[in-house]
Each structure stands twice: as structure tokens, then as C-alpha cells.
Amino acid sequence: MLPCFKPFGLQTTGSLLYRTAVDATVSPPRPRGWHRFANPGQFLRLAARVTPPVAWAGGILTAVGLFWGLFIAPADWQQGNAVRIMYLHVPSAWLASAGYMALAACAVASLVWRHPLADLAAVEIGPVGAAFAALCLVTGSLWGRPTWGTYWVWDARLTSMLVLFFLYLGHIALIRAFDDPQRGYRAASILALIGVVDLPIIHFSVQWWNTLHQGNSISLTSAPKMYIGMLAPLMVSALGFTLLFAALVLARLSAAVMERRTRAVLLAEVRSA
């Protein structure tokens, strides 16, 4: 049976079966695997331990990667020094896509298991992912001017990335658009699942269409086409940005859980008064 969770502030968690079990004074089934983290208290304890080291590691690696890319890595024979923008642009593009993938995973967890933390995570991933998608578009534009001679072309890769940014904006607006938050979570989950079709389009756009944007230099299935002196700072920067992204989402999610708890405590006091 799929575990089902009640909203925050209510102490009883579980399905009808669980409540029947409690009534019959039989110990309730404990959520297993990652469902354990549906418990806000458990999540807060874990996040408090994990977030600071992840944030510090992310900050340091990002700084090292960007310094390496700016001052130590060689200039590209074709792009010249404009290639140094890549150490920002590529990680932000990866994270914009990965963030949307996480949003889709939250949508599945929300629709299938009614996982309350998945709903809150979707609320918090949205703005962070949108910021990275915007960063990707702006840095790409600033790289395009000295390299292609134009800030923007309606190329398949650029357009699909712009669509991803709009999907993020739509998700941010939709999840906050209803008086009843549950309806907002459900609508935004459906949007996230529909929008996930944009991710393979972004990835394969440079193969499916004849685009101005260059093809993939790094692939999971083949050796990288980049010089190691450029690949290394890019990887360090990408890892740093990824950890920073994770730390930001964890910290924002912790804040959201605390805000809900505060509301629940205050509401309980008003009701008892």
C-alpha cells in the first residue's frame, strides 16, 4: 500500500488503515525508505546537519572553479577569451535543467504519494531554478555577442531554453495562484509533468536541428571533446554550483517547514483560547 501523508500541523499522519490501527492500539506502520523524510521534524534535523557543509563546499568549489576559469585556463583558439563565460553559462544551463527534473520528481511524489514535503520542495525549487535559467540565458546572450555577433537568434537550443524559463515562471505563478494551496500544488504538479517534455528537446536540439549553438562537448557516453585544461575548471565550477543549488533549496525548504510549523502552533493557540 502506498503511504499517504496528512498536512503539517496535524499530529496524526497516515492513511485510513493507519488510523484504524491506532484505534485498535496496534503500533502504526513506520514509513520506510525516503518516505521517512516526509516527517518535517526528521527533515529539519537532517537539513540542519547537511546544509552548512554543502553550502560551504559549494561556495568554495564555485570560487575555485571560476577563478581557475578566469585567470588560469587558456583562451580558446576560436572563441578567444569569451570562452571564460562558459564556466558560468554551462553550469547554470545544467542546473536549470536539473532543477526542472527535480520539480517533475516532486510532482510525481506529490500526485502519487501526496508527500507534503514534495509540495513545499516544488514551491522552493521554482525560484532557484528560474534564477539559474535566467542566468543561463543572460550569460549565453553575453557570450553570443562577441562570438556570433548577435545577442539572440531564434535557434532551437536558445528557444527551448527560453521555453524552460517561461515554464518555471508559469510554475511559480500557478503554485501560488489558488486560495486553497492543495489545488495550487496539484495544478503546478501537472504543469511540471507536462513541461518536462522540454528537457529532451533542449538536450537533443543541437542534434535534431541545424542550430547556431554548438553541439555537446561533454557526454555521458563518449569521451569529452574539450581540452583538459578547460574541462577541469568547468567540472569544478559545475560541482560547486550544484552543491550551492542543493544548499539553497535545502535552506529554503527548511525555512518553509518552520513557517508552516509556526502557523500551526499559532493556529492551535487561537483555537484553544
Added chain:
Amino acid sequence: MNALPFIVASYTVAAVVVGWLCVDTLLRLRKARRRLAAAESGRARR
């Protein structure tokens, strides 16, 4: 074309965006922690 102004602009935009995200998150986390502590201590006193 000289790429330097574009590199400076890119890194400035990145610093502003990531910096704003970090500051906003830290302030929100601090406020949420303070408000929760106040609400729970208020309940405990009563």
C-alpha cells in the same frame, strides 16, 4: 571584438543573482527560526 566587457558583465550578473539568492535565503531562514522559537516558547509559557 574585445570580450572583456562581456566577461565582466556576465560575472557581475552571476554575482548579483547568486548573491541575492543566498542573502534572501539566509534572511528568510533566520526569520523563520526566530518566529518558530518565539511561537514555541510562547506556547510553553502558557
